[in-house]
Amino acid sequence: IAKEKNWFDTYPSYNTGEEANQAAQELKKFIDRDGEEFLSSVKTTIKEEVETPIIPKEKPSDNELLYSKLSSTNYFKSIRDVESKVVDGKVATEEERNNAVGDDGASLGSYQIQRNFFKESMEWLKSNNVFEDLHNKSYEDIVKDPNQATKIMFGYYMRYAPNLIKDLKLEQLARLHNGGPGALQSDAGVRRTNDYADKFNQILKSYSSQ
Numbered sequence: 001i002a003k004e005k006n007w008f009d010t011y012p013s014y015n016t017g018e019e020a021n022q023a024a025q026e027l028k029k030f031i032d033r034d035g036e037e038f039l040s041s042v043k044t045t046i047k048e049e050v051e052t053p054i055i056p057k058e059k060p061s062d063n064e065l066l067y068s069k070l071s072s073t074n075y076f077k078s079i080r081d082v083e084s085k086v087v088d089g090k091v092a093t094e095e096e097r098n099n100a101v102g103d104d105g106a107s108l109g110s111y112q113i114q115r116n117f118f119k120e121s122m123e124w125l126k127s128n129n130v131f132e133d134l135h136n137k138s139y140e141d142i143v144k145d146p147n148q149a150t151k152i153m154f155g156y157y158m159r160y161a162p163n164l165i166k167d168l169k170l171e172q173l174a175r176l177h178n179g180g181p182g183a184l185q186s187d188a189g190v191r192r193t194n195d196y197a198d199k200f201n202q203i204l205k206s207y208s209s210q
Contacts, residue, residue: 063130066165067154074207075170076150079177081203082196084110098144109143113152117180118143121155130155153177160184174200 060068070076084097092100097110107114118139125131131151134142142148157165157173160181164172175183175193183189 061130063128063158066158066162067151069168070154070165070173071150073168073170074204075173076153077207078170078200078204079153079174080110080146082174082200083112098146108140109149110146111143111149111153111177113143113149115139117156118152120159121152124159125151125155128158130158170204171197171201 080097083102084092084100086092087096087100100110100112101108102112103114122135126135131154134148134151137148142152154165157176161172161176161184163169164176172184175190175197178196179189179193183193
């Protein structure tokens with residue numbers, strides 16, 4: 001503190017030892033005063049920190065971690081490209097993809113989600129208290145928003161094949177997305193989704209090589 005205040009420069013030289021002692025006593029007064037102010041400010045800061053509770057961040061749920069795990073892959077991007085990269089024979093804009101209508105009006109959005117798919121997913125999400133911000137939103141609002149649509153996809157997958165997410169079985173998830181639970185339960189279901197799975201794998205591989 002004394003150096004910061006340049007107090008030493010106040011007394012560049014002394015003629016006698018008594019003058020030096022007097023100067024030292026004067027200097028001590030300033031040091032004591034500023035020292036008290038400093039200690040007082042430290043005590044106030046410590047008190048405020050102690051009195052302000054530290055609220056720990058809420059730990060992500062297992063379901064949130066699984067969703068993040070799947071999102072960390074190129075799965076959602078690949079499904080979206082299969083479903084809506086081309087609309088009406090041409091490469092679609094983002095707006096066209098988000099508003100895409102397929103299957104004679106039965107499928108909607110860039111992930112081409114149908115109402116039953118949405119309904120069955122929402123039942124699982126509500127019963128497990130997952131993505132509660134979606135619970136009161138409409139089918140159209142959610143499936144036209146790609147960031148929310150992926151959460152509906154997650155709920156559907158968790159309802160019918162949670163282990164596929166845990167093990168990141170992406171091709172099987174793509175078959176489930178395209179053909180429903182039956183696509184995983186019989187040879188006929190697998191054959192029915194072979195073309196879709198091939199297209200998905202081709203796009204997924206292209207992302208992996210980038």
